Amino acid sequence: xxxxxxxxxxxxxxxxxxxxxxxxxxxxxxxxxxxxxxxxxxxxxxxxxxxxxxxxxxxxxxxxxxxxxxxxxxxxxxxxxxxxxxxxxxxxxxxxxxxxxxxxxxxxxxxxxxxxxxxxxxxxxxxxxxxxxxxxxxxxxxxxxxxxxxxxxxxxxxxxxxxxxxxxxxxxxxxxxxxxxxxxxxxxxxxxxxxxxxxxxxxxxxxxxxxxxxxxxxxxxxxxxxxx
Numbered sequence: 189x190x191x192x193x194x195x196x197x198x199x200x201x202x203x204x205x206x207x208x209x210x211x212x213x214x215x216x217x218x219x220x221x222x223x224x225x226x227x228x229x230x231x232x233x234x235x236x237x238x239x240x241x242x243x244x245x246x247x248x249x250x251x252x253x254x255x256x257x258x259x260x261x262x263x264x265x266x267x268x269x270x271x272x273x274x275x276x277x278x279x280x281x282x283x284x285x286x287x288x289x290x291x292x293x294x295x296x297x298x299x300x301x302x303x304x305x306x307x308x309x310x311x312x313x314x315x316x317x318x319x320x321x322x323x324x325x326x327x328x329x330x331x332x333x334x335x336x337x338x339x340x341x342x343x344x345x346x347x348x349x350x351x352x353x354x355x356x357x358x359x360x361x362x363x364x365x366x367x368x369x370x371x372x373x374x375x376x377x378x379x380x381x382x383x384x385x386x387x388x389x390x391x392x393x394x395x396x397x398x399x400x401x402x403x404x405x406x407x408x409x410x411x412x413x414x415x416x
Contacts, residue, residue, distance in 0.1 A: 226289065226290060226335065227289075228287075228289050228291075231405055232287045232289055232292075235286060235287060235406075236283050236286070236287045236289075236292055236295055236296060236299075237299060239279070239282060239283050239286060239296060240279055240283055240295065240296045240297075240298075240299035240300045240303070241299065241300070241303050243278065243279035243282065243283075243296065243300035243303075244279070244299065244300035244301065244302065244303025244304045244307070245303065245304075245307070246275060246278075246279075246300075247275070247276055247279070247300055247301065247303070247304035247309075247315075248303070248304045248307045248308070248309060250275040250276065251304065251309045251310065251311075254272060255310075257272060258272055265373060266367075266369070266370045266373065267366075267369070267370040267371070267372070267373030267374035267377065268373055268374075268377055269374070269377070270351075270355060270358075270373070270374040270375065270376070270377035270378035270379075270380075270381060271377040271378075271380065271381050272381065273351065273354060273355075273377075273378045273381050273382070274351075274381035274382055274384060274385025274386060274389075275385055276318070276322070276354070277322055277326075277347065277350045277351055277354060277381070277382045277385060277386040278347075278385055278386040278389055278390050279296045279297045279299075279300035279301075279319075279322075279323075280292075280293035280294065280295075280296045280297035280300075280322060280323040280325075280326040280327065280346075280350055280386075281293060281296075281326050281343060281346045281347055281350065281386045281387060281390040282296065282386075282390035282393060282394065283295060283296025283297075284296065284326060284327070284330055284346065285338060285343060285390055285391060285394045285408060286394055286397075286403060286406060286408060287406065288335065288338055288406070288407055288408065289335070290330075290331070290335055291327070292327075292330075293323050293326035293327040293330055293346065293350075294320070294323035294324060294326075294327045295323070296323065297319045297320075297322045297323030297326065297350070298316070298319045298320055298323050299319075300319060301315050301316050301318060301319025301320075301322075302316060302319065314361065317357070317361075318354060318357060321353045321354060321356075321357045322350045322353055322354050323350070324353060325346075325349040325350035325351070325352060325353025325354065326346040326347070326349050326350040326353075326386070328349060329342065329345045329346040329348075329349040330342065330346060338407075338408065340387075340388070340391050343387045343388070343390060343391040344383050344387035344388060344391075345387070346386070346387060347382040347383040347384070347385070347386035347387025347388070347390070348379045348382055348383050348387065349382075350382050350386055351378045351379035351380070351381060351382025351383065351386070352375065352378075352379050352382075354378055354382070355374055355375040355378040355379065356375075358374065358378070359371050359374065359375070394408050397409075398411070
């Protein structure tokens, strides 16, 4: 009996050690994976730059169309022109949803703003300032979720965040001394535009691109095809 008990004890110890090694390996794997997720790769930089430059061209095009449209929209209700800001808010959210790295939202929005400014806009250097503020508005939201949640809800919140940030900048820089009712309407409409265009629009675009296989080297693409 003692010999059999000793044999069982030995097997239990071996099993316990194997279990401990397995747990340690799992923890190490998760830690390594987390580091890989947060570290920028060359492909991340390249794709983020391509997305941002394309977004900058969209910024410039929308800047040309803004003045003819904003007059009639503003006439509807003072401050309602904030609803037109969405096409300037999407670059950061879109870049972050594709690349999923810290700083991606800020990078995307700033590069897009620089491209738009270099092509030529009526707002000049203020375009870059807007890019920084808009990018930070989205970046803060993704950071609050520790860059771990990339679903529709997070995208919508990021769109609202970039809209809120831009509305604050505009009220201080472009509309100083605006009446409270104007400020409220402008902030709400800018955030709504951010939610719809930057949040929902970017999320839908990423899903569409993922289905084509264009994002196969990114988590967003692998999720769409069911590959981890």
